[in-house]
Amino acid sequence: MSHDLALFCLCWWCLTGVFGDSVSVMEGDSVTLYTDLTEIHEGEDILWKYGAENSLIAKIKKKNQTFLTFDVPDERFRDRLKLDDQTGSLTIMNITTEHAGVYRLDISGAKESTKTFNVSVYARLPVPVISSNSSQCSSSSSSSNCSLVCSAVNVSHVTLSWYKGNSLLSSISVSDLSISLSLPLEVEYQDKNTYSCVLNNPISNQTQHLDITHLCHTCAVPPDSLIVFISAGAAAGFLLIVTAVIGIFCICRKHKNSVQTHGKNKTDSALSKPTTRKLKSKKEHVYENFTKTR
Numbered sequence: 001m002s003h004d005l006a007l008f009c010l011c012w013w014c015l016t017g018v019f020g021d022s023v024s025v026m027e028g029d030s031v032t033l034y035t036d037l038t039e040i041h042e043g044e045d046i047l048w049k050y051g052a053e054n055s056l057i058a059k060i061k062k063k064n065q066t067f068l069t070f071d072v073p074d075e076r077f078r079d080r081l082k083l084d085d086q087t088g089s090l091t092i093m094n095i096t097t098e099h100a101g102v103y104r105l106d107i108s109g110a111k112e113s114t115k116t117f118n119v120s121v122y123a124r125l126p127v128p129v130i131s132s133n134s135s136q137c138s139s140s141s142s143s144s145n146c147s148l149v150c151s152a153v154n155v156s157h158v159t160l161s162w163y164k165g166n167s168l169l170s171s172i173s174v175s176d177l178s179i180s181l182s183l184p185l186e187v188e189y190q191d192k193n194t195y196s197c198v199l200n201n202p203i204s205n206q207t208q209h210l211d212i213t214h215l216c217h218t219c220a221v222p223p224d225s226l227i228v229f230i231s232a233g234a235a236a237g238f239l240l241i242v243t244a245v246i247g248i249f250c251i252c253r254k255h256k257n258s259v260q261t262h263g264k265n266k267t268d269s270a271l272s273k274p275t276t277r278k279l280k281s282k283k284e285h286v287y288e289n290f291t292k293t294r
C-alpha cells in the first residue's frame with residue numbers, strides 16, 4: 001500500500017515537474033516558455049512567477065480579458081516580457097544572465113496545474129586564442145619543439161580543450177567563476193597533424209585551428225634576427241668610439257709634437273691657438289656622427 005503510494009507520489013512528482021523543464025539559452029536570444037495550451041479557456045487564470053521569491057511577472061484573467069506583465073523591483077525584466085494572448089506562453093526577449101533561474105507557471109480554472117522551467121543562460125563564447133609561450137621562445141629554438149598556449153579570457157561554465165585531429169589531448173574546465181583559462185601544448189616544428197583548440201559550454205563551441213608554421217616561426221625567428229641587429233648596432237657604435245678615441249689621441253700627439261718643434265719660436269702662442277680650435281671642432285664632429293647612428 002505504502003509502496004503504491006510512494007510510486008504514485010513519484011509519478012505525480014515527475015509529471016508536475018518538480019525538477020521542471022530545463023531550458024538552455026544563449027545570451028541575447030529570446031526564449032519562449034510554453035504553457036502547452038492551444039487556447040486559454042473561459043474562466044482560466046494564468047500566473048507566471050519568477051525566482052525564489054515567486055515574484056509575479058505576468059497575469060492573465062481570460063474572463064475579463066486581463067493580460068498584464070509586471071517587473072521585479074530591480075527592473076531586470078523592463079521591456080523584455082511578451083505574453084501570447086492565445087496560449088498564455090511567456091517570451092523573454094534579449095535574455096541576459098540576470099534572467100536565469102526558475103520560472104513557475106500556475107494555471108487555475110476548470111483544472112489546476114503547475115509547471116516550472118529552469119532557465120540557464122550561457123554567455124556567447126569568444127574564439128580562443130593560440131599564442132606561442134614567449135618565455136619558452138629562446139630555449140625552444142635550440143630544441144625541435146614549439147611551446148604553445150591556448151587561452152580564453154573572462155569565461156565561466158566552459159571547457160577549453162586541445163584536439164589532435166578528432167582526438168582529445170587535454171582539457172581544463174571552469175564552473176561559476178568568470179576567469180581566464182589557458183592550456184599549454186608542445187608540438188614539434190615539423191609536425192604535420194592538425195591541431196585545434198576548442199572552447200565550449202553546454203550549448204555552443206568556438207574553435208581555433210593551429211597554424212604551426214606561422215606561430216612557431218614568428219616565435220623563433222624574430223628574436224634571433226633582432227639580437228643580430230642589436231649586436232651589429234652595438235658593434236658599429238663601439239667601433240665609432242674607438243675610432244674617435246684613436247683620432248683624438250693622434251691629434252693630441254701631433255699637437256704636442258708641433259708645440260715641441262716650435263717650442264723655441266716666439267710665435268708659439270699664435271700658432272697653437274688655431275690647432276686647439278681645430279681639435280675642438282673635430283671632437284664635436286665625431287660626437288655628432290655618433291649620436292646620429294644611434
Ligand SMILES: *[C@@H]1O[C@H](CO)[C@@H](O)[C@H](O)[C@H]1NC(C)=O
Pocket residue numbers: 061064066
Ligand atoms: C478583472 O478582474 C480583476 C480581479 O479579478 C479586477 O481587479 C479587475 O478590475 C477586472 N477588470 C475588468 C476590466 O473587469
Ligand SMILES: *[C@@H]1O[C@H](CO)[C@@H](O)[C@H](O)[C@H]1NC(C)=O
Pocket residue numbers: 028094096
Ligand atoms: C539586449 O540587452 C543588452 C543588455 O541589457 C543591451 O545592451 C542590448 O542593447 C539589447 N539588445 C537589443 C537588441 O535590445
Ligand SMILES: *[C@@H]1O[C@H](CO)[C@@H](O)[C@H](O)[C@H]1NC(C)=O
Pocket residue numbers: 019022102118119120
Ligand atoms: C537549474 O539548472 C542548473 C543547470 O542545469 C542546475 O545547476 C540547477 O541546480 C537547477 N536549478 C533548479 C532549481 O533545479
Ligand SMILES: *[C@@H]1O[C@H](CO)[C@@H](O)[C@H](O)[C@H]1NC(C)=O
Pocket residue numbers: 133135136147149182183184
Ligand atoms: C610557459 O612555459 C613555462 C615553462 O614551461 C610555464 O611555467 C608557463 O606557465 C607557461 N606560460 C603559460 C602562459 O602557459
Ligand SMILES: *[C@@H]1O[C@H](CO)[C@@H](O)[C@H](O)[C@H]1NC(C)=O
Pocket residue numbers: 123154178
Ligand atoms: C568579464 O565578464 C563580465 C560579465 O560577463 C563583465 O562584466 C566584465 O566586464 C568582464 N571583464 C573583462 C575584463 O572583460
Ligand SMILES: *[C@@H]1O[C@H](CO)[C@@H](O)[C@H](O)[C@H]1NC(C)=O
Pocket residue numbers: 143145186187188
Ligand atoms: C617535444 O614534444 C613532444 C610531444 O610533442 C614530447 O614528447 C617531447 O618530450 C618534447 N621534447 C622536449 C625536449 O621537450
Ligand SMILES: *[C@@H]1O[C@H](CO)[C@@H](O)[C@H](O)[C@H]1NC(C)=O
Pocket residue numbers: 198200204205206
Ligand atoms: C561544436 O559545435 C558543433 C555544432 O555547432 C558540433 O557539430 C561539434 O561537434 C562541436 N564540437 C565540439 C568539439 O564540441
